[in-house]
Amino acid sequence: MKDNASAQQVGPTPDGTAPKRALPALNADTRAYWTGGERGELLIYRCRHCDYFVHPPVPYCPECESRDVGPYPVSGRGTVATFTVNHKQWLPTLPVPYVVALVSIAEQDDVRLAANIVNCEPEEVAIGMEVQVRFEQCEDLWIPLFEPARGA
Numbered sequence: 069m070k071d072n073a074s075a076q077q078v079g080p081t082p083d084g085t086a087p088k089r090a091l092p093a094l095n096a097d098t099r100a101y102w103t104g105g106e107r108g109e110l111l112i113y114r115c116r117h118c119d120y121f122v123h124p125p126v127p128y129c130p131e132c133e134s135r136d137v138g139p140y141p142v143s144g145r146g147t148v149a150t151f152t153v154n155h156k157q158w159l160p161t162l163p164v165p166y167v168v169a170l171v172s173i174a175e176q177d178d179v180r181l182a183a184n185i186v187n188c189e190p191e192e193v194a195i196g197m198e199v200q201v202r203f204e205q206c207e208d209l210w211i212p213l214f215e216p217a218r219g220a
């Protein structure tokens with residue numbers, strides 16, 4: 069595979085196989101979100117001054133302008149705020165169709181995580197559906213995905 073300079077890091081892994089997903093480029097603030105799954109934790113930045121959740125993670129709170137923010141483990145529960153069904157095969161290893169959703173976390177409605185909905189058929193996904201996080205390891209990242217909440 070030809071190397072390219074995109075931030076998507078779609079390239080061969082050391083064993084020569086392509087990664088299943090396009091992986092995000094990490095920085096100091098986004099690392100917690102993409103690696104907390106190693107310990108089973110969905111980590112969302114939260115202001116320690118006013119408890120506001122900040123996502124996408126940035127090193128300050130937009131509510132109170134405090135710089136005392138950092139990753140906080142949330143419940144992993146949420147609801148589908150909106151979604152789309154992707155039918156285009158962007159990666160040969162990622163079967164279509166699949167669902168890309170914005171999931172509102174249970175702790176704060178305006179924190180919306182872009183993630184795939186898995187373990188159900190695309191036609192079963194609906195706005196307002198209760199979901200819970202699960203993680204899929206991809207190289208050294210643990211990608212947060214959501215599946216229908218058990219008992220929902």
Ligand SMILES: [Zn+2]
Nearest residue numbers: 115118129132
């Ligand atoms: Zn704050």
